[in-house]
Amino acid sequence: MVVFEKPKALTDVPFHYCPGCTHGIVHRLVAEVIDEMGIEGETVGIASVGCSVFSYNYFGCDMVQAPHGRAPAVATGVKRSHPDNFVFTYQGDGDLAAIGTAETVHVGARGENITIIFINNAIYGMTGGQMAPTTLLGQVTTTSPYGRKKEIQGNPIRVAEMIATLDGAAYVERVAVDCVKNVRNAKKAIRKAFETQKNKKGLSLIEVLSTCPTNWGMSPEKSLEWLRENMMAHYPLGVYKDITEEAGDNE
């Protein structure tokens, strides 16, 4: 009996992610959902700019790498010409909530039948720990060395809440992958997001609270604690929008 195996929708390329980074868990969850739904052959993933750019090497489905922040627009181009394909973007907080804010808001407004996997770790990982749009007030980063102050650097953005206000957004949930229970719930949410897309209900966005031990300057274990104590307080977990049971599709 097989107890544990690698999802088929992941390739054999080893992840480059830092020890303790939660990208690996989220990649796995997305791949498990793709396997369970049997949709790898019909799925196109959009990699964004940031730590997860190399996800195009890790997911076994067809992949397109988008310019920084533009993944939702690229996904729109794929999905509109291939409405029966599954299209997902995998984006970090700088990509989605700073440089790509307009693209993100407008796929929600248009109700594009795509799934956005949004990794919120409150920092720019790839460039080495700069302030992100989701960096918490008081949080120290290399570009907010005295702690983020709202008077100077402005306030962190709550993406799930913001996107939930858009009529074209069908399913929006914020999850975390800090413990087994939350990991299982995150997978359920990702599955629901892909089902939402299958049923052509509109945009599905899953915000995943994640850690960046390297740039937070903490051990993986301490990072998870910090996430629970600080991030969850500002970014409460939960379902922010669910109109997937409403009649009619979005085509």
Place this chain on the structure above:
Amino acid sequence: MAEKMLMKGNEVIGEAAIRAGCRYFFGYPITPQTELSEYLAKKMPKVGGLCLQAESEVSAINMVLGCTASGERAFTSSSSPGVSLKSEGVSYIIGSDLPCVIVNVQRGGPGLGGIQPAQSDYLQATKALGHGDMHFVVLAPAYVQEIATLMGEAFDIADIYRTPVMLLADGALGQMMEPVDFEAKRERALPEKTWAACGHGNKRKHNIVNSLYIEPETLENTVLARYERYKAIEENEVQYDEYMTEDAEICVVAYGITARIVKTAVKAAREMGIKAGLFRPITLWPYPKKQLAGLADKVDKFLVVEMNMGQMVDDVKVATGCKRPVEFFGRTGGVIPTPDEILAKIVEMNGGAK
């Protein structure tokens, strides 16, 4: 016999794209090319296509990126300020070796500039629309009929060489109406898009459409391979037109709408006994270097006429190896030169009417 229709330049761009089998247009309204979006918004749904108004020029070009990455013919259109916004996406499209068509119905610049016809994006189009080592094909129609022909060819060239192709028009061409015949396009053999990311159907390894190469040597090799294709484009795709250059002493070099005004001036000069001629590059990249070099052996002087401050002058000097003097006459900011002022310049270069 092919049917002829009286149509506006901007609408011809849209109709020619549809006839070229393109079913996806992503745009953003901007004067003086908005009629194109409006035309496609009406027509695309009737042919099972899509005309989608994006939230920005940036998004529009990235929708094109996604659409062409999945193997479909796609195009976008704008005018000068909007084309600047597309430069990021164009660089990624080139870096990912994707075909697409981009239309620039130029207006005066810089900045918000004006909304009248100009050719002020020559350098941007032919030298540096986006970051990185790269070129793309630039087609400059001078007639509404030529828009139809070149727009059809643009999609083929894009697919054959996996490159963006720009149709560089101007506000005058976009707005004017002329009879047009859409049958005039030549048929070309097109490669299969085996690289498309449209779902592997569990039948092949996954396709990755990508412009990132962390190893410098890998990136260098990728760029070198692309430049081999550029060589082939320079070899095969140069287009130009000549008028009375056989015995010309003064050769005027002009493209697009300006070339038509020059033609009138050249005729007038001939009537005055001045041996003037017109050389009209149709492809601005690849530039018709060899043909101009050949003319440099025959003519006495070159005159470049443009609706800008002389952006093409250096290309003529380089192509001709500075063998002959190259002078310039131009109007800018959306001002269209008159045949009379061009004629006056030709007469001056001739040392008077004689």
